[in-house]
Amino acid sequence: MAPVPQPGAAVVADWHRDADSREFFSRILHKKRRRKFSLLESPVMPPHLAVDTVHYKVFISGKSGVGKTALAARLAGRSIPSMHYETTGIETTVVYWPVKLRESGRVLFFRLQLWDCGENALRRFDHLLPSCKEQLDAVLFLFSFTDRTSFDDLSNQIAKWSGPSDRLVKLVVGTKYDLFMHSDVTEREVTRFQEEWGSPVLRTGGEVSDGLGDVAALLNGLAENLWHQDCVAASQHSQQATGTLI
Amino acid sequence: MFGGGQGVLLSSCETERGGKVVWRVFQDSVMLIAVNGGQGGGGGSSRGEELSLQRLLENVWSSMVLVLGQDELASVRNVERLKRDLRSCFSLIDQLLEEKQEGIMGNLTHCADCLVPPNPTLLQEAVENFTQAADSEFGCLMVHGRIAVATEKWWRLAPQEVVLLSALMRSLSASGSASCDYPVFLPHGSPTVAHRLLRFQLLPGADVCVLCGPTPSLLRAETTLVGRFWLPLADTLRDCLAVGERCLPGSVSLRPDVLALLLINRETRRSVSCVRASSDSSVPSRARCWELLKLFYIFSTTRYFSQEETLCVSPEEKPQRSSCEDFAPGFSHQPLQCYLVTEECKCYTLQTPQHQLFLLTPLSVPTFALRTVATHTLSAITAATGF
Numbered sequence: 057m058a059p060v061p062q063p064g065a066a067v068v069a070d071w072h073r074d075a076d077s078r079e080f081f082s083r084i085l086h087k088k089r090r091r092k093f094s095l096l097e098s099p100v101m102p103p104h105l106a107v108d109t110v111h112y113k114v115f116i117s118g119k120s121g122v123g124k125t126a127l128a129a130r131l132a133g134r135s136i137p138s139m140h141y142e143t144t145g146i147e148t149t150v151v152y153w154p155v156k157l158r159e160s161g162r163v164l165f166f167r168l169q170l171w172d173c174g175e176n177a178l179r180r181f182d183h184l185l186p187s188c189k190e191q192l193d194a195v196l197f198l199f200s201f202t203d204r205t206s207f208d209d210l211s212n213q214i215a216k217w218s219g220p221s222d223r224l225v226k227l228v229v230g231t232k233y234d235l236f237m238h239s240d241v242t243e244r245e246v247t248r249f250q251e252e253w254g255s256p257v258l259r260t261g262g263e264v265s266d267g268l269g270d271v272a273a274l275l276n277g278l279a280e281n282l283w284h285q286d287c288v289a290a291s292q293h294s295q296q297a298t299g300t301l302i
Numbered sequence: 303m304f305g306g307g308q309g310v311l312l313s314s315c316e317t318e319r320g321g322k323v324v325w326r327v328f329q330d331s332v333m334l335i336a337v338n339g340g341q342g343g344g345g346g347s348s349r350g351e352e353l354s355l356q357r358l359l360e361n362v363w364s365s366m367v368l369v370l371g372q373d374e375l376a377s378v379r380n381v382e383r384l385k386r387d388l389r390s391c392f393s394l395i396d397q398l399l400e401e402k403q404e405g406i407m408g409n410l411t412h413c414a415d416c417l418v419p420p421n422p423t424l425l426q427e428a429v430e431n432f433t434q435a436a437d438s439e440f441g442c443l444m445v446h447g448r449i450a451v452a453t454e455k456w457w458r459l460a461p462q463e464v465v466l467l468s469a470l471m472r473s474l475s476a477s478g479s480a481s482c483d484y485p486v487f488l489p490h491g492s493p494t495v496a497h498r499l500l501r502f503q504l505l506p507g508a509d510v511c512v513l514c515g516p517t518p519s520l521l522r523a524e525t526t527l528v529g530r531f532w533l534p535l536a537d538t539l540r541d542c543l544a545v546g547e548r549c550l551p552g553s554v555s556l557r558p559d560v561l562a563l564l565l566i567n568r569e570t571r572r573s574v575s576c577v578r579a580s581s582d583s584s585v586p587s588r589a590r591c592w593e594l595l596k597l598f599y600i601f602s603t604t605r606y607f608s609q610e611e612t613l614c615v616s617p618e619e620k621p622q623r624s625s626c627e628d629f630a631p632g633f634s635h636q637p638l639q640c641y642l643v644t645e646e647c648k649c650y651t652l653q654t655p656q657h658q659l660f661l662l663t664p665l666s667v668p669t670f671a672l673r674t675v676a677t678h679t680l681s682a683i684t685a686a687t688g689f
């Protein structure tokens with residue numbers, strides 16, 4: 057996998073706790089809960105605080121029942137479905153997340169569109185996977201702490217997605233971390249995996265709280281990697297062609 | 303099954319405590335069995351209960367076809383695999399069993415639940431242009447889980463398909479996702495070849511969908527079409543959302559003595575229904591009104607009015623079914639109106655060649671005035687909306 061920036065190197069970690077972030081985070085909240093954005097809506101900032109929005113497409117990969125739909129719901133601040141139902145097609149979720157860049161102090165809204173598709177549907181209908189891959193920026197590889205096989209299968213999953221010339225952020229997310237009593241995957245194994253792949257393993261699980269604290273690490277990590285990838289691409293691009301800026 | 307071996311047709315049975323068991327074999331392959339607990343709905347009559355259970359069986363079968371396709375269900379090669387695959391239908395089937403959303407009558411009536419928007423022309427145009435731009439002829443705008451406008455071809459789908467697609471859209475919409483690309487089989491129109499149902503959440507409560515072939519991709523439709531066609535109409539959509547669960551625009555003024563109504567257009571197989579909010583404690587609650595409306599519908603359609611035959615009955619099954627239906631009514635004429643006075647409210651049904659109106663009023667309305675209330679209500683709605 058591509059070298060990953062040190063967490064917190066490019067974006068301010070835990071920025072949602074700082075006072076200067078309130079103005080921005082209030083745009084994605086409604087009555088102390090996360091606002092849900094439909095396609096015709098976006099966070100509206102007052103004119104003097106106009107902020108650029110960057111768009112990314114993120115695919116959630118992982119075996120059936122691992123918690124793909126639940127992760128999308130969690131990241132968007134929606135309530136997590138109490139029953140497990142198979143996702144029988146593609147469902148996308150829009151997440152807006154304000155991020156402060158460490159170097160310039162500039163604030164950006166990340167518009168992350170999460171693409172979630174049930175494994176069985178992917179297998180039964182050939183057209184779904186190409187549709188998910190179209191203009192993709194990142195893949196989240198999910199495994200569940202309560203399902204050993206989903207962890208063992210990670211390297212296969214990741215290998216499937218490595219093309220020669222791809223610009224793709226790849227992150228590993230362990231779900232159901234709260235169910236550590238039933239954990240099938242040990243800390244040591246996770247550490248070994250991180251060393252081997254040079255990529256941090258992000259964790260998620262438990263109750264959804266105010267919709268900021270429990271997802272900030274994951275969303276900031278994802279945003280940082282996406283931003284880093286764009287910066288690398290932009291610098292390569294400007295080396296090749298003379299100084300065109302993206 | 304035992305009777306079938308002896309050449310006897312048994313279509314349902316009852317338990318000692320009033321529970322009812324109804325079953326049906328589909329495609330000579332799958333038998334679905336529905337059981338209810340007895341006290342459940344049905345207008346108190348056994349035939350009424352049977353109607354709602356039969357409807358349930360049809361709807362469940364159709365949702366199975368919608369998700370999995372008929373081939374997989376009709377020629378079962380591996381039962382274990384089928385059992386696993388059937389899990390993908392559970393979400394829709396649970397929705398049919400739970401009937402969570404108030405005011406959705408389509409599962410029972412097989413008429414599409416509609417909402418009449420205050421400004422239909424603009425929306426109709428937008429749906430048509432959007433659908434065309436998405437290389438499709440089948441498009442529909444849903445507001446609060448009901449169809450606000452749809453293309454002509456959408457209305458030519460089998461009524462049951464329209465109802466089922468609406469149910470699917472409601473469950474997708476409730477999940478809160480922004481857009482979807484779902485493979486769907488049409489139980490009547492295309493049971494073996496899947497189409498793509500693209501759905502976009504325009505505003506919370508307002509979703510547009512198209513049924514299309516291989517193109518356009520979800521990403522392309524979303525990035526190039528949704529904003530172009532719908533952003534200019536955001537305010538019109540908000541007006542439409544403001545109609546709320548009343549389902550009728552402000553231009554229709556209902557008489558104060560109408561508690562709840564269900565209006566079916568028999569030609570187009572569409573329906574609107576609403577329950578009026580009331581703080582008066584002498585009238586039944588909203589939830590109870592919806593329940594009463596359903597019970598009264600079942601009561602009048604099983605006793606007096608023929609239902610529009612939209613059941614997915616195969617030709618070879620038809621003679622068997624009609625033989626038991628000729629039996630029951632026992633009328634030499636076709637009733638046009640009926641009324642019922644209960645302890646909770648008064649009910650009135652009015653049938654014209656084009657419409658069926660089911661009406662609930664408070665007990666305070668004199669029985670002799672019910673007919674006037676009903677005819678006024680019908681003409682008020684049809685005159686203002688052309689429904």
